[in-house]
Structure formats: structure tokens, C-alpha cells
Amino acid sequence: MRTDAQIARGTRLEPISAIAQSLGIEADEYEPYGRDKAKLSLGLLDRLSGRPDGRLVLVTAINPTPAGEGKTTTNVGLSMALNRIGRRAVTTLREPSMGPCFGLKGGAAGGGRAQVLPMEDINLHFTGDMHAIGAAHNLLAAIVDNSIHQGNPLDIDPQRVVLRRVVDVNDRALRNVVVGLGRRVDGVPRQSGYDITVASEIMAVLCLASGFDDLKARLGRIIPAYTRDGEPVTVDRLGVTGALALLLKDAVKPNLVQTTENTPAIIHGGPFANIAHGCNSVLALRMGLKLADYTITEAGFGADLGAEKFLDIVCPSAGLVPDAIVLVATVRALEFNGGVQGAALDAEDLGALDAGMVNLEQHLDNLAKFGVPVVVAVNEFPTDTAAELDLVRERCAELGVRAVGSTVFADGGAGGVELARAVVELCEQPGEFTPIYDAESSLRGKIETVAREIYRADGVTFSSMAQRQLERLSAQGFDELPVCLAKTQYSFSDDPGLLGAPRGFTITVRELSVRAGAGFVVGLTGDVLTMPGLPSRPAALDMDIDADGRITGLS
Known part of the structure; x- marks a missing residue:
């Protein structure tokens, strides 16, 4: 199969003016940044203020593993598949950070035949x-x-x-x-x-x-x-x-690009999902909801981080109500949670898969507490066997949740048609969206609720410093703010080595700080850092550019 970069270079992009026109965006409502990118004017929202919103679909995933889940790829592929079945869809994504791009994680523009383009620009300086x-x-x-x-x-x-x-x-x-x-x-x-x-x-x-x-x-x-x-x-x-x-006068405007199948994509903002709220901008979401029948967005890392923060911080703050949630999982990642690693993930192992299903099941149980209908997207790999895929579907069916296969990485939008139809059906189901905690609860109460209801911790331990900070923040009137817990993405606990669905642990909050402008209080747990380090072999070592501007090693 061709690489992401080869697929991207082989894709015929429409002029960004054509993408804007396909959404009904007027000529004075966007500023082209070259041929393939544009900034969207905030005046667009004023003109469309009377138009009803489309459907809002959140894409999230099980806890990330080295085996990969393909959340962004699923997001992009789903938006393309919805357009294939006659539903106008827009994908909204975060802007990639160059830190992980040159470090360990690589780019964040999707993969295979389900990418947002121009991939190289998006992963580098983009629009500044x-x-x-x-x-x-x-x-x-x-x-x-x-x-x-x-x-x-x-x-x-x-x-x-x-x-x-x-x-x-x-x-x-x-x-x-x-x-x-x-x-x-x-x-x-x-x-x-x-x-x-x-x-x-x-x-x-x-x-x-x-x-x-x-x-x-x-x-x-x-x-x-x-x-x-x-x-x-x-x-x-x-x-x-x-x-x-003044310095943010252009940065505040969302960016319009397109997918490998010319589906419109609005990319804007990029807060980390373990140390911040991990979702693209509210402005991008509002534009998508006014311009399309379906806006597909995603929240970073697993549902215990990105989705919880989207549902407890972003939606109440912006007055948004999600219509459906897509929970992405892979056989490989589930087997990793069941104790298998490395090359062994390529072999069928129903025992490990069955053991690792507890991770998916806990995420499903957690999401059900928010009152939003959920479908599981099984991002399929060539090494997956029919028996493994059947087991995932059967276990999901026992939980009353539909599991749908997705091959958008290999097949583009065509590989997500069944998922798209499932999402359309899901959006027609009644929901009663409710955040996991009351806004009136104390900061301590909110932290303990997330730890108990989402992580399944037995309790929360506050360091002496965090205890003092908690008392001071409460005294200063910040109790009404939501909480943004900074936690490892690899586990429900604050220990990245505890896979599956651990029990019998406590969460330790070592430091608290208020983000009064953003409107939430951050709690640092475990060993989470606000400045990552480079791995032993950074991705930057495999990147290059030739005299003709052809980039290699960036994906």
C-alpha cells in the first residue's frame, strides 16, 4: 500500500474557493492562504445566526496504545462517508503540535485514504x-x-x-x-x-x-x-x-481545508488532551453546525480524557448538545489491553482480546452516563480475523451497543458507509445529554466525581500543596468552574502501566491551578508533564526535504 505522503500527493485537491462555495460561504467571508487553505471570517456566524444547527457527532476512542486506534482517520473517513450517502458533512479537527510531530507521535492529519490536506502544511506551520x-x-x-x-x-x-x-x-x-x-x-x-x-x-x-x-x-x-x-x-x-x-487577530479565525475526497474540513486550535481540554475550537464547531447537516468532531486521547472534557467543559460552556458519539476501537489495541505486545499482536488471540474488552466496556459504561447514544467503530487492520471481529461485535451486542467495522484507512469514504448509516440512525434516537457533575458542586466534589465515575478510583488523595491550593481557589470564588484533570492517556488510573479496567487504586492530585480565562481549574495527577521530552529516536531524524520541496518522513 502507498504511504500517507504518496496518497496525499496523488490526490487532486479542489481550489479552496470551490470548497468554500460548496458550503455556501460567500467570497468576502474567507481569506485564501494560497490555493489550498483559507481563513474563515467570524462574520460568517453573524450571517448564519438564524440558520438551525446540524447534528453534532463526537468521535472518541478507548485508551491509546502503541498499537494505534485511528481516531482522526475514523473522523475524517466518517465525514467522507456521510457525503457519499447524501448527507452534507464537515469534519472539525485540532491543529497538530509540532512537538509530537517531530517527537514520537508523528503527524495528526489522519491516514491512508482518510486524510485532511494539504497534510504537510497542516502538520508544520499551517497558517501560523x-x-x-x-x-x-x-x-x-x-x-x-x-x-x-x-x-x-x-x-x-x-x-x-x-x-x-x-x-x-x-x-x-x-x-x-x-x-x-x-x-x-x-x-x-x-x-x-x-x-x-x-x-x-x-x-x-x-x-x-x-x-x-x-x-x-x-x-x-x-x-x-x-x-x-x-x-x-x-x-x-x-x-x-x-x-x-492584536497578536491573535488572524489566529482566532478557523481554517478551511479539505479531505482526500474533497469533503470540507475546518481545523482550528489544538489544546493537548491530557494537560488541557483536547478539543478544537468552539468557533470551528459553530461554523460546522451552521454550514452542514453533520459536524464530526473529535476529542483527544481516550474517552476518559478528551470525551469527558468535551462533555463536561466544552459543551456546557458553549451551550452545545452532542447528538451521537462514535467510540473507536481496534482488535490490536484491545489485545494489547489484554496483555499482548509487539509482533504477537498480528496473530489471532481470542483470549487476550476477551481479556482486553474490559477497557472498551468501561468506556461504553462511562459514556452512557452522559445520556448520548453511542456506536462502536471497529477500525479494521488486515491482520484482524473474522473470529476476532465477531467477538467484538458479540460483546458489544450483549451491552446493547452496535459495533460497526470501518476500513476508511484503506478504502476512504467507501469503507465507512455502514458506519455513516449507523450514525445517521443514532442521531435520530432521543438523548438526554447531562454532564457528569453539577456546576454548583465544589471543586473537590467535581474531582472526586470524575475519579469515581470515569476512572473508577476508590478515592482521591490531595498533596499538601494541592490541598492548600484547593482551599485558596474555593475562597477566591472559583468553585463554580469545571475541572480539567491532567492524567496519563494510557490508563484509566494515573499509572500508565495499569491497563484494561483497573480497580483498587486512588488518584493523586499533586497540584491545582486556575485557568480563569479559559474557565476551568486544572488538576495535575501522577507524572503528567506540561513539557514533553523527545524519545530515544525522534521522528525528526527520519525527515528531510529536497531541492524541489519534496518532504519525506512526515506522516
């Missing part, structure tokens, strides 16, 4: 959104340090500057740094560090904003530091809200 977010974030960091250096008129405590700088590269050497070293004119020395750009609160703000005015209001509420008396110092108090918004 990531750089704009990094520039705005680092400007804010510089403003904070400059305020301290220039007489400290706001009485900022240098030891309580909580904003770290960002860079969109996996670089463990930057996790802990000291700034301000050198002469007196070089600033006030203090310990700090770097996060990856997609962990920036400004990224979360961009993705949760309902418009430009809301973007500015959220930016103004960000708290990068505290005074010596423990009072929050906001961006508004620092007087830099307008400058940050």
Missing part, C-alpha cells in the same frame, strides 16, 4: 496560528517580568509568577530554568520553566471563545501571577489585553 499563540503567551510573560523589574507597581510576588514561557518543541531541558540571571538590568532572578505551546492557557482561551469580544474578555481574566498578599494579578490589570488580542 500556533506561532501567534506562542507570541502572545511569551509577550505576556515578558510583560510580567518587566513589571517586576520596573519598580513592581502591582507588588507581584516573584515567587508566585505562575505563567511559564512556551515553545512548540518537545524539550525536556527547558522544563526548569532560571530567568533574570546576569546584571541588574537583565531582570529579577527567579525560577521558572517552559511549557509546550499547546498547554498555554491562551490556546484554551482561543478554543473556548465564542467570538472576538469573548476572546478579549477571557484574555483579560487570565491570572499570570499573584501579589505578595496572594491577590490575583490579571491580564487586564497588567494592561496588555489589547496587545494579546
Whole structure:
């Protein structure tokens, strides 16, 4: 089979003007970025405000494994398949971070015959959104340090500057740094560090904003530091809200591209799913819902992370109600959860598959608590046997959930027609969407509810620091905010080695911080880091470009 890059280069892309016109987007409502990309004007939503929304479908997955689940590939393939059966569909996706792209994970534009294009641009600098977010974030960091250096008129405590700088590269050497070293004119020395750009609160703000005015209001509420008396110092108090918004004037506009079958795709924003909420922007979703009959979106990593945050943070904040959920699984990943690894995953092992099914079953049970109909998409591999696929279908049927095979990687939209028809039927079923916790619950109560109901932990342990932070945040009036638990993606627990559906464990919250602009409180668990490191052999070592601009090793 041809590589992703070969398939992408062999695809005939429509001019982006034709993609825009197919959705009814007027000429003054998009700005072309070359032939294949465009920025969508926020005025589009004003014109379409009276139009009813289409259906919203969330694509999520079981816990990720080295065997791969193909969540983005399924998302893209489903949108193409819906168009094949006469339903106007749009896929909405996050923008890839260059950190994982050059590190271990690789690109995030789908795969095989189910990709969003131009794949190479999307995985690299795209339309510059990531750089704009990094520039705005680092400007804010510089403003904070400059305020301290220039007489400290706001009485900022240098030891309580909580904003770290960002860079969109996996670089463990930057996790802990000291700034301000050198002469007196070089600033006030203090310990700090770097996060990856997609962990920036400004990224979360961009993705949760309902418009430009809301973007500015959220930016103004960000708290990068505290005074010596423990009072929050906001961006508004620092007087830099307008400058940050200026740097984001183009980044706030969603990006229009297309799939390998010319299905429209809106790609915008890219918060990490384990250390942030892991979903594309609300603006992209709103545009998709106004422009198409079906908007297919996805939430990063497993359903215990991305889907939980989409349903508990994004939907209540934006007033969205999902019509259906697609839970992606593979035989290989289920067998991995059942104890099989490496080359053995290519061989039939019904015992391991049966043992690993508990992971899928717990995700299904969790999603049922939100009141949204679910279908399982079995992303098929050539090594899957009929007996293995039958076992997955039978076990799902016993749980009252339909399991549908998908071959969109190999066959494009044609390989997702059965899944598309199942999704259409699912969207017609009545649902009663309800977040897993009440907004009025305390922060502690919300954390404990997620740990108990989603992770199945016996309880939650708070470090002494987290306990103090919990008390302070509650006293400052942040109890009404939802919680965004940063946890390993590989397990329901905070231990990546506990596969399947572990029991008899507790979740340890070691640190809490408020994202007042984004509108949630982050709780760090386990060993989750906000700045990833590179693996022993980074993907960057296999990448190259020739004199004709032909890129290799990027997929």
C-alpha cells in the first residue's frame, strides 16, 4: 500500500474557493492562504445566526496504545462517508503540535485514504496560528517580568509568577530554568520553566471563545501571577489585553481545508488532551453546525480524557448538545489491553482480546452516563480475523451497543458507509445529554466525581500543596468552574502501566491551578508533564526535504 505522503500527493485537491462555495460561504467571508487553505471570517456566524444547527457527532476512542486506534482517520473517513450517502458533512479537527510531530507521535492529519490536506502544511506551520499563540503567551510573560523589574507597581510576588514561557518543541531541558540571571538590568532572578505551546492557557482561551469580544474578555481574566498578599494579578490589570488580542487577530479565525475526497474540513486550535481540554475550537464547531447537516468532531486521547472534557467543559460552556458519539476501537489495541505486545499482536488471540474488552466496556459504561447514544467503530487492520471481529461485535451486542467495522484507512469514504448509516440512525434516537457533575458542586466534589465515575478510583488523595491550593481557589470564588484533570492517556488510573479496567487504586492530585480565562481549574495527577521530552529516536531524524520541496518522513 502507498504511504500517507504518496496518497496525499496523488490526490487532486479542489481550489479552496470551490470548497468554500460548496458550503455556501460567500467570497468576502474567507481569506485564501494560497490555493489550498483559507481563513474563515467570524462574520460568517453573524450571517448564519438564524440558520438551525446540524447534528453534532463526537468521535472518541478507548485508551491509546502503541498499537494505534485511528481516531482522526475514523473522523475524517466518517465525514467522507456521510457525503457519499447524501448527507452534507464537515469534519472539525485540532491543529497538530509540532512537538509530537517531530517527537514520537508523528503527524495528526489522519491516514491512508482518510486524510485532511494539504497534510504537510497542516502538520508544520499551517497558517501560523500556533506561532501567534506562542507570541502572545511569551509577550505576556515578558510583560510580567518587566513589571517586576520596573519598580513592581502591582507588588507581584516573584515567587508566585505562575505563567511559564512556551515553545512548540518537545524539550525536556527547558522544563526548569532560571530567568533574570546576569546584571541588574537583565531582570529579577527567579525560577521558572517552559511549557509546550499547546498547554498555554491562551490556546484554551482561543478554543473556548465564542467570538472576538469573548476572546478579549477571557484574555483579560487570565491570572499570570499573584501579589505578595496572594491577590490575583490579571491580564487586564497588567494592561496588555489589547496587545494579546492584536497578536491573535488572524489566529482566532478557523481554517478551511479539505479531505482526500474533497469533503470540507475546518481545523482550528489544538489544546493537548491530557494537560488541557483536547478539543478544537468552539468557533470551528459553530461554523460546522451552521454550514452542514453533520459536524464530526473529535476529542483527544481516550474517552476518559478528551470525551469527558468535551462533555463536561466544552459543551456546557458553549451551550452545545452532542447528538451521537462514535467510540473507536481496534482488535490490536484491545489485545494489547489484554496483555499482548509487539509482533504477537498480528496473530489471532481470542483470549487476550476477551481479556482486553474490559477497557472498551468501561468506556461504553462511562459514556452512557452522559445520556448520548453511542456506536462502536471497529477500525479494521488486515491482520484482524473474522473470529476476532465477531467477538467484538458479540460483546458489544450483549451491552446493547452496535459495533460497526470501518476500513476508511484503506478504502476512504467507501469503507465507512455502514458506519455513516449507523450514525445517521443514532442521531435520530432521543438523548438526554447531562454532564457528569453539577456546576454548583465544589471543586473537590467535581474531582472526586470524575475519579469515581470515569476512572473508577476508590478515592482521591490531595498533596499538601494541592490541598492548600484547593482551599485558596474555593475562597477566591472559583468553585463554580469545571475541572480539567491532567492524567496519563494510557490508563484509566494515573499509572500508565495499569491497563484494561483497573480497580483498587486512588488518584493523586499533586497540584491545582486556575485557568480563569479559559474557565476551568486544572488538576495535575501522577507524572503528567506540561513539557514533553523527545524519545530515544525522534521522528525528526527520519525527515528531510529536497531541492524541489519534496518532504519525506512526515506522516
